[in-house]
Amino acid sequence: MTDPGSTALFTDHYELTMLASALRDGTAERECVFEAFTRRLPDGRRYGVVGGMERVLEAVENFRFGEAELRSLSREQVGDEETLAWLRDYRFRGDIDGYPEGELFFPGSPLLTVRxxxxxxxxxxxxIxxxxxxxxxxxxxxxxMVSAANGRRIIEMGSRRTHEESAVAAARAAYLAGFTGxxxxxxxLRYGIPTTGTSAHSFTLLHDTERSAFEAQTEALGTGTTLLVDTYxxxxxxxTAIDVAGTGLGAVRIDSGDVGVLARQAREQLDSLGATGTRIVVSGDLxxxxxxxxxxxxxxxxxxxxxxxxxxGAPTAGMVYKLVEVEGRPVAKRSSHKESRGGGKGALRRHKSTxxxxxxxxxxTSPGHAPPQPGPHDRFVPIPLMxxxxxxEDLPGLEDNRQRLRHALVSVPWEGLKLSAGEPAIPTVFPDVS
Structure with a gap:
């Protein structure tokens, strides 16, 4: 069994091929700069949101090759003895700068810089x-989705539609972006995110009648619970829900059909029954x-x-991780449609006085280049991470980064918040340094 806390084998075969070759020819110890960035945003998107930076730091800290991992690599002939000996003592001892979680990013933004x-x-x-x-x-x-909800509560409930660990990471990313829980x-448990939920249709079907299902749920959870009312x-x-729970019922959930029409009818019916404070929650492929x-x-x-x-519709942010500097010398990929810009980089976001x-x-940020002078309302985006x-020490936490995103979206020109396709909300500018 491998150590479940280790992230070492979350690595690709080709990375160890490069490592073995670099160790053999003596280039492995050259000081380098790698950057993570995206060349373009997903179709229809006008901005990206940095998620997972805290998880990246945790993964780097736990990146270890124990004896079980090394035996597996030896058995599969992934790397020679020199490579395995180097991996046995692996610890990342470099520096990392990056955009904090909850920050917006755009094509070419230097999201993560590894030195x-x-x-x-x-x-x-x-x-990474x-x-x-x-x-x-x-x-x-x-x-x-949070922007579209316009201040209304929005709950993440997608665990059954993805890998079990991805579900936990997705819940964290959704909460970062403003989901209620x-x-x-x-x-x-892991991240302190508020949890909430209600019963499924199977609970109603379990009981002989819908009434008995509602009675069981309210007896167990109180009348502040949410009852699923569209099984039949x-x-x-x-x-039946109001008859069982009274006009103080917390909420009803509608999970199928034309939820807009059904919500309107439900509101009229609830009000007519005196349940004016009972909320309406909708779900179902939203x-x-x-x-x-x-x-x-x-x-x-x-x-x-x-x-x-x-x-x-955009299951990846399209980020890449590229070598941009070797011992102070900028290097760049020139392949068609996959070009990169050489040299380490920083980012300054310029703002109006408003x-x-x-x-x-x-x-x-390569040697010989001075950073630009910020204006009174400008700010440098990357921060030191490792x-x-x-x-x-004292990096912002999840709640801090929720607020960061909220403030960042306020700074976006209103056109950039549209759901329709368009240009990035904030243009990325690369000065001529030739």
């Missing part, structure tokens, strides 16, 4: 990209477009599953 030897930085590629691509995709989709209890006939379901279409309906909350955990963002200036292989 260290080639050997210690190259083996981190897969684990797997986390950032997944969590940022979820956070980006969730942010659009999650139905995933492991996410609640929704009108009868609402009438995405940001469906949520936006329901904005005018009397809906108090949304439950979102499949579209959230799949990135609402707080509206104007542009993202991506500038070189120094000498140790996490920087």
């Amino acid at each position: 260290g030897t080639f050997a210690e930085a190259v083996v981190l590629e897969t684990v 990209l797997s986390i950032l691509n997944h969590d940022s995709a979820i956070a980006g989709a969730a942010s659009r 999650t139905s995933n209890l492991q996410a609640g 006939d929704i009108t009868t379901g609402i009438e 995405d940001e477009y469906a949520i936006a279409a329901l904005r005018a309906e009397p809906v108090d909350g949304y439950g979102v599953g499949t579209s959230l955990v799949t990135g609402s 707080g509206t963002a104007l542009e993202e200036l991506v500038y070189p 120094r000498g292989g140790q996490r920087v």
Whole structure:
């Protein structure tokens, strides 16, 4: 058995091939800079949201090759004895800077900068990209859904539609983006995210009558619970729910049909029964477009599953991890449609005096280049994350980063918040340094 806390084998075969070759020819110890960035945003998106940065740091800290992992590599002939001996003592001892979680990003934004030897930085590629691509995709989709909900409660409930560990990470990314809570209890335990939920149709079907199901749930959970009223006939379901729980029933959930029309009818019926404070929650294959279409309906909350955990059509953020500097010398990939810009980079986001963002200036940090002068309303985006292989103290936490995203979205020009396709909300500018 491998150590479940270790992330070492979240690595690709080709990374160890490069490591073995670099160790053999003596280039493994060259000081290098790697960057994670995206060349373009997913179709229809005008901004990205950084998710998973905290998980990246945790993964780097736990990146170890124990004896079980080394025996597996030896058995599969992945690397020679020199490589395995080097991996046995592996610890990342370099520096990492990056955009904090909840920050917006755009094409070319230097989201993560890893400085260290080639050997210690190259083996981190897969684990870094797997986390950032997944969590940022979820956070980006969730942010659009939160914006579409326009202040109404929105719950993540997609655990059954993805891998069990992805479900926990998705719940965290959704909460980062402004979701109210999650139905995933492991996410609640691991990250302190508020958990919530109600019964499924199977609970109603278990009982001889809908009434007996409602009675059992309210007896166990109180009248503040949410009753699922559309297993049979929704009108009868609402009438029974109020008859059982009284006009103080917390909420009813509608999970099928034309939820907009049904919500309107449900509101009228609830009000006529005196349950004016009973909320209406809708679920069932919702995405940001469906949520936006329901904005005018009397809906108090949304439950979102499949579209959230799949990135609402964009399951990856499209990030890459590229070598951009070797011992102070910029290097760049020139392949057609996959070009990269050489040299380490920083980013300065420029703003109007009103707080509206104007542009993202991506500038070189290679030797011989001075950073740009910020204006009174500008700010540098990347922050120090690790120094000498140790996490920087007092980094912002999950609640801080929820607020960061909220403030960042306020700075976006209103056109950039549209759900329709268009140019990135904030243009990325690369100064001519030739």
